[in-house]
Amino acid sequence: xxxxxxxxxxxxxxxxxxxxxxxxxxxxxxxxxxxxxxxxxxxxxxxxxxxxxxxxxxxxxxxxxxxxxxxxxxxxxxxxxxxxxxxxxxxxxxxxxxxxxxxxxxxxxxxxxxxxxxxxxxxxxxxxxxxxxxxxxxxxxxxxxxxxxxxxxxxxxxxxxxxxxxxxxxxxxxxxxxxxxxxxxxxxxxxxxxxxxxxxxxxxxxxxxxxxxxxxxxxxxxxxxxxxxxxxxxxxxxxxxxxxxxxxxxxxxxxxxxxxxxxxxxxxxxxxxxxxxxxxxxxxxxxxxxxxxxxxxxxxxxxxxxxxxxxxxxxxxxxxxxxxxxxxxxxxxxxxxxxxxxxxxxxxxxxxxxxxxxxxxxxxxxxxxxxxxxxx
Amino acid sequence: xxxxxxxxxxxxxxxxxxxxxxxxxxxxxxxxxxxxxxxxxxxxxxxxxxxxxxxxxxxxxxxxxxxxxxxxxxxxxxxxxxxxxxxxxxxxxxxxxxxxxxxxxxxxxxxxxxxxxxxxxxxxxxxxxxxxxxxxxxxxxxxxxxxxxxxxxxxxxxxxxxxxxxxxxxxxxxxxxxxxxxxxxxxxxxxxxxxxxxxxxxxxxxxxxxxxxxxxxxxxxxxxxxxxxxxxxxxxxxxxxxxxxxxxxxxxxxxxxxxxxxxxxxxx
Numbered sequence: 001x002x003x004x005x006x007x008x009x010x011x012x013x014x015x016x017x018x019x020x021x022x023x024x025x026x027x028x029x030x031x032x033x034x035x036x037x038x039x040x041x042x043x044x045x046x047x048x049x050x051x052x053x054x055x056x057x058x059x060x061x062x063x064x065x066x067x068x069x070x071x072x073x074x075x076x077x078x079x080x081x082x083x084x085x086x087x088x089x090x091x092x093x094x095x096x097x098x099x100x101x102x103x104x105x106x107x108x109x110x111x112x113x114x115x116x117x118x119x120x121x122x123x124x125x126x127x128x129x130x131x132x133x134x135x136x137x138x139x140x141x142x143x144x145x146x147x148x149x150x151x152x153x154x155x156x157x158x159x160x161x162x163x164x165x166x167x168x169x170x171x172x173x174x175x176x177x178x179x180x181x182x183x184x185x186x187x188x189x190x191x192x193x194x195x196x197x198x199x200x201x202x203x204x205x206x207x208x209x210x211x212x213x214x215x216x217x218x219x220x221x222x223x224x225x226x227x228x229x230x231x232x233x234x235x236x237x238x239x240x241x242x243x244x245x246x247x248x249x250x251x252x253x254x255x256x257x258x259x260x261x262x263x264x265x266x267x268x269x270x271x272x273x274x275x276x277x278x279x280x281x282x283x284x285x286x287x288x289x290x291x292x293x294x295x296x297x298x299x300x301x302x303x304x305x306x307x308x309x310x311x312x313x314x315x316x317x318x319x320x321x322x323x324x325x326x327x328x329x330x331x332x333x334x335x336x337x338x339x340x341x342x343x344x345x346x347x348x349x350x351x352x353x354x355x356x357x358x359x360x361x362x363x364x365x366x367x368x369x370x371x372x373x374x375x376x
Numbered sequence: 377x378x379x380x381x382x383x384x385x386x387x388x389x390x391x392x393x394x395x396x397x398x399x400x401x402x403x404x405x406x407x408x409x410x411x412x413x414x415x416x417x418x419x420x421x422x423x424x425x426x427x428x429x430x431x432x433x434x435x436x437x438x439x440x441x442x443x444x445x446x447x448x449x450x451x452x453x454x455x456x457x458x459x460x461x462x463x464x465x466x467x468x469x470x471x472x473x474x475x476x477x478x479x480x481x482x483x484x485x486x487x488x489x490x491x492x493x494x495x496x497x498x499x500x501x502x503x504x505x506x507x508x509x510x511x512x513x514x515x516x517x518x519x520x521x522x523x524x525x526x527x528x529x530x531x532x533x534x535x536x537x538x539x540x541x542x543x544x545x546x547x548x549x550x551x552x553x554x555x556x557x558x559x560x561x562x563x564x565x566x567x568x569x570x571x572x573x574x575x576x577x578x579x580x581x582x583x584x585x586x587x588x589x590x591x592x593x594x595x596x597x598x599x600x601x602x603x604x605x606x607x608x609x610x611x612x613x614x615x616x617x618x619x620x621x622x623x624x625x626x627x628x629x630x631x632x633x634x635x636x637x638x639x640x641x642x643x644x
Contacts, residue, residue: 173450182603248549250449252501252556253477262504267491284392 027182048280113348119352120346130300131327136339140347142298145314146215146321147354150294151283153219154226155276161223162230163265168330170238171260190228194289197225202292213320217293222286226279233275237268255293266370273366284355295320296330324351397422397591398443398480398560402457405438405447412438415457416617418610422559425592426580427606427623429599431643434612436595440562443593444480445473461560478505480560481553485568487545489537489552494520494529497537497548501556522588523551524581543574551580554590561585563594567601577621579605599639603627611635
């Protein structure tokens with residue numbers, strides 16, 4: 001009863017008559033005690049009746065209360081919506097469980113890697129020292145540098161090529177069979193096993209071209225499987241820019257090329273940065289393609305050397321260069337140092353931190369770039 | 377061809393009147409083998425607003441996109457006849473379309489602000505055509521004032537244009553086109569994505585722009601809008617320019633049954 005009165009007080013003149021009909025209890029108290037009765041307008045109870053014994057005017061012809069209420073229909077409806085609520089809740093719980101499992105698995109993996117490698121991760125000698133062949137206590141200094149150097153070189157080669165390819169495919173290429181073939185080829189290349197790329201690099205770059213195991217061979221091999229990913233990501237980003245942006249730029253008298261450079265690329269920049277980060281992550285973690293191209297040895301580096309022909313010069317692109325990922329593989333497959341599991345775990349942790357750091361860096365750079373472009 | 381379609385918006389059909397800034401002569405547009413616009417001859421003068429009206433797919437936007445040669449960007453689109461701008465045929469192969477578009481501006485159906493600040497959006501065109509940085513602030517203010525947006529954005533010129541409302545974005549696009557000081561402004565259903573208040577603001581702006589001596593051509597679905605903003609009107613149906621003339625005459629005494637039916641809402 002109280003419930004009914006409260007609802008009526010909320011909206012004294014507009015309360016739906018069926019509210020009373022559904023809640024359906026007779027009015028027990030005298031009308032004068034009803035706060036609503038004090039108002040000048042007739043209360044809902046006066047107008048529509050308050051129960052079987054009520055002595056109040058009948059509702060007017062044509063008012064909604066005359067419409068027979070389909071109680072069965074209302075109950076069915078209520079049951080159906082209860083069912084929908086339950087299934088919605090269950091679906092939500094199921095999704096949350098799955099998502100939670102994924103997060104737990106990933107978190108556990110990361111925690112395991114970081115915990116196992118924690119000692120080495122904070123050990124400056126390990127991070128900068130040179131690897132040992134037989135003794136314990138070797139470091140990963142050259143490997144760490146090589147990983148970054150190789151990544152930068154690979155991006156230097158693959159980014160301009162991919163940008164060019166993506167711009168051509170999305171902005172210039174006529175919609176014909178040749179373009180479709182090129183797109184299919186790129187899709188196929190992007191799922192090419194890295195071992196194949198590595199063996200191709202070994203046969204062609206290392207042997208045929210005579211480059212030997214070198215950073216250059218590694219960078220070109222990595223470029224080969226980096227390009228398809230980048231081209232796909234960049235051309236998708238460019239295609240996602242609304243046609244109106246192109247039209248608007250052209251209508252201002254820009255050429256197609258100017259429109260691409262000044263409007264489309266800035267508009268696609270966030271997606272391009274994401275693509276670069278993704279591909280960089282792959283390059284960082286790549287081992288198979290590098291074993292056969294950049295080699296498995298890491299000559300000690302002398303950072304004071306600027307003699308580009310010397311194997312000790314860090315910037316020499318013709319020296320063999322083992323990366324972190326290759327180091328993990330090599331230590332585990334043919335390492336003879338006594339502390340190999342500690343080194344392997346430490347390297348894995350360093351690799352993980354590097355990938356994370358690169359992602360953060362790329363995001364910061366991307367955001368700064370965007371701010372520069374959008375607020376100039 | 378309908379007799380009236382060769383009539384030049386109330387002027388003699390023989391040659392472009394001296395006052396016509398822009399004119400089409402038997403202009404046709406085809407997509408592949410299909411002729412989307414049958415021979416059309418119209419003239420447009422400075423300081424006047426011309427509206428293209430007609431049901432969807434009648435060729436009015438197609439014609440509009442010829443006037444700044446945007447159709448050149450569409451694969452498979454060919455144009456025939458002549459488009460005379462200042463007496464010169466701009467369909468001639470030696471015409472520099474990029475230069476042409478600096479004096480024939482265009483605003484599209486959906487607002488198309490660039491991912492730039494408000495000021496950079498307005499200055500975008502002039503910057504690319506060699507505007508000195510020292511003149512930029514003046515030019516931005518002038519263009520925004522003409523588009524009736526200055527008072528709303530003068531304190532936020534460095535903010536992103538994407539933060540503006542739809543109506544403001546569309547006026548920003550008008551300001552961006554005006555910053556090039558065009559002689560002709562083409563508007564392709566500029567209000568179809570906007571609410572009535574923004575629409576009203578843009579219609580006011582259009583009248584002011586025309587009053588400042590620009591030749592304005594607007595495509596619209598909305599008959600009331602055509603009545604409110606335009607001096608002259610051209611009615612299109614199925615790729616044919618059926619009737620053209622001063623808007624009031626056309627609306628009060630349509631010469632063709634089709635326009636009469638369209639005006640009374642029998643189709644369209």
